[in-house]
Amino acid sequence: MDDLDDHEENAQKEIDECHALKKHQELRIECSSTESFLIRLDEGTAEIFGAELHRGVSINVAGQKLAVFTWQGCKIHVKGKKPESMYIVSETPMISYMNAHTILNNKRKAALDSGKRGPHCIFLGPTDCGKSTMSRMFCNWAVRSGWEPMVVDLDVGQGSISAPGCVAATPIESPVDIEEGYPLEMPLVYFLGHATPSDNPELYKFLVDRLAGLLQRRAEADPKAAASGLIINTLGWIEGLGYELQIHSILSLKADNIFVLEQDRLYSQVSAEFKDKKEVEVIKLIKSGGVVKREKEDRRQSREQRIHDYFYGTASNPLVPVTQTARADQLMVYRIGGGPRAPSSTLPIGAQSVADPLRLTNLPASAELSQSLLAVSHAPSADQILSTNIAGFILVKDVDAARGTVTYLSPSPGNLPGRYLVTGSIRSSLN
Numbered sequence: 102m103d104d105l106d107d108h109e110e111n112a113q114k115e116i117d118e119c120h121a122l123k124k125h126q127e128l129r130i131e132c133s134s135t136e137s138f139l140i141r142l143d144e145g146t147a148e149i150f151g152a153e154l155h156r157g158v159s160i161n162v163a164g165q166k167l168a169v170f171t172w173q174g175c176k177i178h179v180k181g182k183k184p185e186s187m188y189i190v191s192e193t194p195m196i197s198y199m200n201a202h203t204i205l206n207n208k209r210k211a212a213l214d215s216g217k218r219g220p221h222c223i224f225l226g227p228t229d230c231g232k233s234t235m236s237r238m239f240c241n242w243a244v245r246s247g248w249e250p251m252v253v254d255l256d257v258g259q260g261s262i263s264a265p266g267c268v269a270a271t272p273i274e275s276p277v278d279i280e281e282g283y284p285l286e287m288p289l290v291y292f293l294g295h296a297t298p299s300d301n302p303e304l305y306k307f308l309v310d311r312l313a314g315l316l317q318r319r320a321e322a323d324p325k326a327a328a329s330g331l332i333i334n335t336l337g338w339i340e341g342l343g344y345e346l347q348i349h350s351i352l353s354l355k356a357d358n359i360f361v362l363e364q365d366r367l368y369s370q371v372s373a374e375f376k377d378k379k380e381v382e383v384i385k386l387i388k389s390g391g392v393v394k395r396e397k398e399d400r401r402q403s404r405e406q407r408i409h410d411y412f413y414g415t416a417s418n419p420l421v422p423v424t425q426t427a428r429a430d431q432l433m434v435y436r437i438g439g440g441p442r443a444p445s446s447t448l449p450i451g452a453q454s455v456a457d458p459l460r461l462t463n464l465p466a467s468a469e470l471s472q473s474l475l476a477v478s479h480a481p482s483a484d485q486i487l488s489t490n491i492a493g494f495i496l497v498k499d500v501d502a503a504r505g506t507v508t509y510l511s512p513s514p515g516n517l518p519g520r521y522l523v524t525g526s527i528r529s530s531l532n
């Protein structure tokens with residue numbers, strides 16, 4: 102009973118306090134998805150995952166786990182609901198991370214001088230080892246040094262650039278906003294449709310290859326973008342087929358600076374894989390003690406939050422989606438994969454017909470689509486859906502079979518930016 106009382110008292114508690122951090126110290130704060138609080142830099146300099154805090158400006162942090170790090174020392178003011186946990190540490194791997202960043206910057210400079218492409222960095226490691234955080238931090242540091250790297254997110258489970266279920270890339274020209282995350286103006290997005298590539302690994306590889314091809318063309322047209330290079334965040338699936346997919350991504354995106362976090366075994370496996378390729382460097386990085394482990398339910402919630410933010414925006418930048426109704430027979434909904442690869446009559450006796458992972462099937466709009474996230478393709482014709490990136494998403498709210506209508510949530514009113522819709526297995530209970 103005492104524990105419960107303590108817990109309830111904590112849950113109510115408001116804080117309004119100042120923390121003095123010495124050089125190279127980090128204030129780690131973990132708050133649950135329902136909590137939010139304000140952080141303000143009062144003195145000195147500080148950054149959150151590579152993005153500088155501006156003195157006297159409060160930022161609103163909601164449902165995040167983060168670290169305020171200082172290279173010189175600072176005073177930080179924290180105000181709001183008492184976070185689940187808040188503590189200061191002196192030992193962090195930040196200096197080793199900064200050293201790695203300095204080496205990358207030298208490579209970028211050499212690339213620009215010689216008209217070649219800069220480093221293609223990829224972060225590998227199991228789930229919850231800090232890959233997304235490192236990608237963001239290295240991206241922010243690169244931008245602060247004057248580069249314009251392309252961030253690539255291959256982690257379909259979370260989706261830090263777009264909604265979950267996508268492989269995506271976006272150019273970064275200014276530090277990533279602490280409250281908002283990556284900018285959504287110019288992302289290049291391909292829709293896998295599933296929160297894990299195990300649901301369609303062939304399609305995942307196909308889409309990574311498409312993305313790689315487009316990024317290559319962008320780099321060929323822009324020497325600064327080419328020299329700035331890529332920063333690639335990956336899946337936390339590193340065993341068996343997951344490992345194969347990671348190697349495929351490395352080769353497809355021509356990653357040549359492979360950072361391995363946490364696992365010696367993975368480091369040695371990847372080092373052996375590339376031992377004959379002189380141009381590829383495999384570098385081991387220490388995992389930060391601040392990285393927070395998330396349970397399956399936390400991941401599901403964070404996926405749901407990403408979908409919520411796509412339609413409704415964030416506290417600091419709210420959006421107003423619209424609910425629209427269309428005739429079901431006007432919506433061209435397609436599913437990728439699942440159809441037969443070849444008729445069994447054409448296969449040798451005893452052989453199984455394997456489902457074609459890249460087959461497109463036109464689906465009638467049925468109740469099955471309720472609460473499904475549908476990608477709106479830019480494809481000009483149905484046969485180009487696979488190879489075309491997407492414009493955005495709608496969320497199906499209701500399919501009325503009797504009336505033949507579909508009601509959906511859309512980010513903006515009016516016609517959809519494309520005729521063809523792609524469905525997968527991503528659903529949301531969003532209203």
Ligand SMILES: Nc1ncnc2c1ncn2[C@@H]1O[C@H](COP(=O)(O)OP(=O)(O)OP(=O)(O)O)[C@@H](O)[C@H]1O
Pocket residue numbers: 129130165166167168226227228229230231232233234235256259335336337389390391392393394
């Ligand atoms: N130094 C730190 N202090 C506090 N929190 C941190 C720190 N570093 C990372 N985190 C938090 O830990 C959580 C997990 O980190 P991150 O998302 O980078 O891991 P990941 O390896 O990308 O995970 P996944 O493979 O599941 O996507 C995030 O909520 C992140 O904000």
